[in-house]
Amino acid sequence: MSKVRSALTIAGTDPSGGAGIQADLKSFQEREVYGMSVVTSVVAQNTLGVTDIHNLPVSFIEKQLQSVFSDIEPNAVKTGMIATVDMMEVIAEILKKQSVHYVIDPVMVAKSGHNLMEEPSRKTIRDVLIPLASVVTPNVPEAEILVDFTITNTEDAKRAAKVIVEELGAKAAVVKGGHLTGEAIDVLYDKQDYHFFKSERTNTKHTHGTGCTFSAVITAELAKGKSIVEAVAIAKQFITDAIHYTLGIGKGNGPTNHWGYRLKSLPNQGGE
Numbered sequence: 001m002s003k004v005r006s007a008l009t010i011a012g013t014d015p016s017g018g019a020g021i022q023a024d025l026k027s028f029q030e031r032e033v034y035g036m037s038v039v040t041s042v043v044a045q046n047t048l049g050v051t052d053i054h055n056l057p058v059s060f061i062e063k064q065l066q067s068v069f070s071d072i073e074p075n076a077v078k079t080g081m082i083a084t085v086d087m088m089e090v091i092a093e094i095l096k097k098q099s100v101h102y103v104i105d106p107v108m109v110a111k112s113g114h115n116l117m118e119e120p121s122r123k124t125i126r127d128v129l130i131p132l133a134s135v136v137t138p139n140v141p142e143a144e145i146l147v148d149f150t151i152t153n154t155e156d157a158k159r160a161a162k163v164i165v166e167e168l169g170a171k172a173a174v175v176k177g178g179h180l181t182g183e184a185i186d187v188l189y190d191k192q193d194y195h196f197f198k199s200e201r202t203n204t205k206h207t208h209g210t211g212c213t214f215s216a217v218i219t220a221e222l223a224k225g226k227s228i229v230e231a232v233a234i235a236k237q238f239i240t241d242a243i244h245y246t247l248g249i250g251k252g253n254g255p256t257n258h259w260g261y262r263l264k265s266l267p268n269q270g271g272e
């Protein structure tokens, strides 16, 4: 048996490389996990925004999933953009039969404001997918939709993480603080305790795909056998460095630097 650890992402694409499947595979590679991907939607987007979305037929998503699971069983799976209820139901049926870690990044709206999840899917992700999850990683607007109250500070984020675990049925939830002000504080609740992951907030517009990268690193670390708390701590350090060592590319909200953590001892590589 091979000792190689593998992770699968089930998500939409970003041809400009900063978010979605592309960001996930880069993150898996940096964390030395063999990366695999099932495409749900092909998205025409870049650092300026989304221009169009092409949803793949559900039967074709199912075929891709069968291709992976019948050959290389991943050690951990993450889902990102899943646009429709039908897609979610097919993915849930397949993941129910697996006993691997499952990380949900409940992608709803891109940073540019474009809807990546159809409205009725919000109920399905809550009722059908979240109960299967090891970790759910909503940003503040996504957590607000999942728990149905407003989040303006870390106390609210704590309450939301607890609801996602105790009422919606995930094993753990991290509510990310990217959309709040002050230090960037992410709150993890894992049924037993709260854990807080803090970093300075970098003053930058280049945060395209931060959520995808963060959840992909959690998935990679779970695939390697790390605990949820350890995996989130590594992901927080990884994304902090990826934001700090900005690449400064793209005409809009640029991507993060997936090899930023390797540059820790070097000066900022960034553009503007």
Ligand SMILES: Nc1ncnc2c1ncn2[C@@H]1O[C@H](COP(=O)(O)OP(=O)(O)OP(=O)(O)O)[C@@H](O)[C@H]1O
Pocket: 019, 109, 110, 111, 138, 139, 140, 176, 177, 178, 179, 184, 185, 186, 199, 200, 201, 202, 203, 204, 207, 208, 209, 210, 211, 212, 213, 214, 236, 239, 240, 243
């Ligand atoms: N300006 C910043 N400085 C430092 N850390 C940040 C900053 N913005 C976001 N983060 C961190 O990045 C991670 C992702 O959080 P964020 O809330 O931005 O995700 P997101 O909105 O889902 O991202 P996206 O939709 O672009 O994929 C979290 O760990 C958060 O604390």
Ligand SMILES: Cc1ncc(CO)c(N)n1
Pocket: 011, 012, 013, 014, 019, 020, 021, 043, 045, 080, 081, 107, 109, 110, 111, 116, 208, 209, 210, 211, 212
């Ligand atoms: C495909 C995809 N997934 C997630 C996001 C959120 O960053 C995005 N912009 N595109």
